[in-house]
Amino acid sequence: MxxxxxxxxxxxxxxxxxxxxxxxxxxxxxxxxxxxxxxxxxxxxxxxxxxxxxxxxxxxxxxxxxxxxxxxxxxxxxxxxxxxxxxxxxxxxxxxxxxxxxxxxxxxxxxxxxxxxxxxxxxxxxxxxxxxxxxxxxxxxxxxxxxxxxxxxxxxxxxxxxxxxxxxxIASGGSIIHEVGGTIMGADRRKSVLNQHCQAWDVPNLFVADGAPFASNADKNPTLTILALAWRTSDYIVEQFKQRNI
Ligand SMILES: Cc1cc2nc3c(=O)[nH]c(=O)nc-3n(C[C@H](O)[C@H](O)[C@H](O)COP(=O)(O)OP(=O)(O)OC[C@H]3O[C@@H](n4cnc5c(N)ncnc54)[C@H](O)[C@@H]3O)c2cc1C
Incomplete structure (x- = not known):
């Protein structure tokens, strides 16, 4: 997107x-x-x-x-x-x-x-x-x-x-330099690459913490949302690591 x-x-x-x-x-x-x-x-x-x-x-x-x-x-x-x-x-x-x-x-x-x-x-x-x-x-x-x-x-x-x-x-795709969603997150593993924690459905110890998990790109600039998602993903990794799930 x-x-x-x-x-x-x-x-x-x-x-x-x-x-x-x-x-x-x-x-x-x-x-x-x-x-x-x-x-x-x-x-x-x-x-x-x-x-x-x-x-x-x-x-x-x-x-x-x-x-x-x-x-x-x-x-x-x-x-x-x-x-x-x-x-x-x-x-x-x-x-x-x-x-x-x-x-x-x-x-x-x-x-x-x-x-x-x-x-x-x-x-x-x-x-x-x-x-x-x-x-x-x-x-x-x-x-x-x-x-x-x-x-x-x-x-x-x-x-x-x-x-x-x-x-x-309309400007050509990519010219506004806010491309995101290359590995989209979602609730359905058949329709998305990552789950809600930015964790790959197919590779449990692979997390994507950048613009790629975006399910859509609100009209705002993406960086603060990237940081928020990365922060949430980090918390989840720590929690999962403590439970020895990853
Ligand atoms: C000129 C410009 C101005 C911008 N201004 C703003 C702004 O004011 N506010 C805002 O919120 N956003 C802005 N953005 C958008 C913001 O910079 C991007 O959305 C954000 O950087 C995306 O982060 P990312 O980590 O997803 O991707 P990137 O920052 O592009 O990181 C991808 C990384 O992957 C590396 N990589 C690529 N291929 C491979 C490979 N095969 N192996 C290993 N590494 C690889 C690249 O070298 C790069 O370091 C701007 C973007 C541009 C270009």
Whole structure:
């Protein structure tokens, strides 16, 4: 499973001509909007399961190389002092909204040992199968519309393409770098690799304490859940060891 991603950019006139200041260290990357449409989802008003959070970016940090690339579409041929003035006016008025959503596990997305390819030690490598379902595709389309509505709601102008087709809006699998669930945990040994203690059904003294046991990937970043599961697994190992079960 991976994280669903899609984004929209915009320009906000209300941010123009602010006094120059360096906001390095306090940028929009520190803003995080949790999922908010639980009630609509429960009432069956959304065409996808589970939610997504929003990460906003923008701000007026120290300009880096290329900071004013693309500004010409706003500066209407300004040159020299006029262009410099236009740069001051527009700098820090551009925002980006990125969605990070939960993927619903599906039977077309799984990893297996490659039947032919091996690594340099002769060990079969993993082979991944991947397919987004309608849940993720509809969720990505919802992100696009929501982000565009936020930008226009602030009196801004959307500067990127708004994709109503979620298939085109959704980022490719793996690009949000939150892949988990390679050895999924579950209650049924025929449908999962690990039990609820992250212990392999087939090899009792094998425990997996990383992102691989996730049964699903909530829209949140995975690391704290990895730590919590590893902690719980460690407690279980100690308890089982004391009982001489492993
Ligand atoms: C750029 C980036 C930014 C991220 N930012 C965040 C964030 O802000 N917050 C957050 O919660 N998560 C973030 N993540 C995701 C988080 O880092 C991962 O979900 C987490 O590290 C996964 O842990 P893991 O132990 O399951 O896998 P990994 O950390 O990938 O560990 C797998 C290990 O297995 C080793 N390995 C692979 N194959 C073999 C082999 N055949 N034999 C022996 N060893 C092998 C690898 O070398 C590696 O050390 C980010 C990820 C990336 C890439």
């Amino acid at each position: 991976d994280t669903v991603g899609a984004g929209v950019s915009g320009q906000i006139p209300a941010l123009e001509n602010l006094p120059p200041m360096n906001e390095d260290g306090a940028s929009g990357m520190h803003l995080y909007q949790p999922w908010w449409l639980y009630k609509q989802q429960k009432a069956g008003k959304l065409n996808f399961a589970r939610g997504y959070h929003i990460e906003m970016s923008g701000g007026r940090g120290m300009p880096g190389a290329g900071a004013f690339g693309g500004l010409q579409s706003f500066t209407e041929g300004a040159y020299g002092a006029d262009f410099k003035q236009a740069c001051r006016r527009y700098y820090g008025t551009f925002v980006h909204f990125a969605g990070r959503g939960e993927m619903i596990p599906n039977e077309n997305s799984y990893a297996e040992l490659d039947p032919t390819v091996v690594d340099q030690w002769g060990i079969p490598v993993l082979k991944f199968h991947w397919q987004w379902s309608e849940h993720e595709i509809n969720q990505a389309a919802h992100m696009q519309k929501t982000f565009a509505d936020i930008i226009t709601g602030m009196g801004g102008k959307v500067t990127s393409n708004i994709e109503t087709d979620g298939r085109k809006a």
